[in-house]
Amino acid sequence: MHYAIPFPDISPDVFSLDLGVFVFTLRWYALAYIAGIVGGWAMGRWLIGRPALWPGGRAPMTRAQLEDVMTWAVLGIILGGRLGYVLFYQPEVYLAEPMRILAVWEGGMSFHGGALGTAIAVGIYALRQKIPLWSMLDLASVVAPLGLGLGRLANFVNAELWGRPTELPWGVIFPGPAAQACANVGEFCARHPSQLYQATLEGAVLLILLWIVALRGGLRRGGLILGIFVAGYGVARTFVETFRQADAQYITPDNPLGHVLGGAEVGLTMGQVLSLPMVAVGLVLILIARRRNA
Structure with a gap:
């Protein structure tokens, strides 16, 4: 007999409103995105209001420019996250049915794609507005973990992206036939x-x-902040992937851990394949930043 924690009775919906023509439902996942974006804007506003923290004692942009760039960031998150999922995880499915790429309500967002999309979007804005590119990317990086953390909490509330089976006492009994499809369990x-x-x-x-x-x-x-963020995320994601259930399309009877590189017992998941290069890139960015400012 082993102990476990029952999944809490939490609805994925915050509330629903029957408007007659249609029912409006606010989900925790959408609220996590909203809270992450608003919280990131508030933190960015606070940092810009303190010029002493920036190179030369001068903030890299105005608060009005910060509000403008948030629109670019939101587009980068949504477009990059969706396209990243399509290209990295299920390209064959979406190439066969391209219109499904637009069906974001079905789920399917990639952090790696969203991060790349955001970097490109805010980078373009910085170049257009003649804002120092490194400072822009540093600002985006220092606020990004707020949205990441809230998004993962929303994943838990939705009972999705759960981990591999465990007998540890803090294991959670997630609902649904897919989560309960473990071999050799009671x-x-x-x-x-x-x-x-x-x-x-x-x-x-x-x-x-x-x-x-x-x-x-x-x-x-x-x-420097950008490098720490990129490397830090890469290390964290690579580590957690050893406990996280791989995506269903990678799991087969001969490959129960869903490795995409290596063997069935020892190998790398898709999340690790995408995250390990981030560690190397982040360390290079840190080294360049330290040498540039020496």
Whole structure:
């Protein structure tokens, strides 16, 4: 007999309103996006209001420009996240049915695609407005973990992206036949709450680390915050992938862990394949930033 935690009775919907013509439903996942964007804007506004934190004692942009760039960032998150999922995880499905790419309500967003899309979007805005590119990317990086953490909490509420089976006492009994489809189990299947692992490491821990560095002069070293964010996320995601259930399309009877590189027992998941290069890129960015500002 092993102990586990029953999944809490939480609805994925915050509330619903019957408007006659249609029913409006606000979901926790959408609220997480909204809260992450608004919270990121508020933190960015606070940082811009403190010129001493920036190179030369001057903020890289005005608060009006910050509000403008948030629109670009939102587009980068949505378009990049969706296209990243399509290209990285299920290209054959969406190439066969291209119109399904627009069906975002079915789910399917990629962090790696969203991060790349956001970087491109805010980078273009910075170049158009003659804002220092490194400072723009540093600002985006220092606020990004808030949205990441909230998004992972929403994944937990939705009972999705759960972890591999475990007999540890903090394993969670997620609902649904897919979550309970574990081999050689008794009356229930408990799984790692990998969403909460990610919310802690990619969200809370990374956010605290970046703010400590930022308030200690890190924003004056162009690219340093960006490098720490990229490497930090890569390390956190690579680690948590060892507890997270792989996407269903990669799991077969001969490959139960869903590795896309290596063997069935020892290998890398798609999340690790996409995250390990981030560690290398982040370390290079940190080295360049330190040398540039030496």
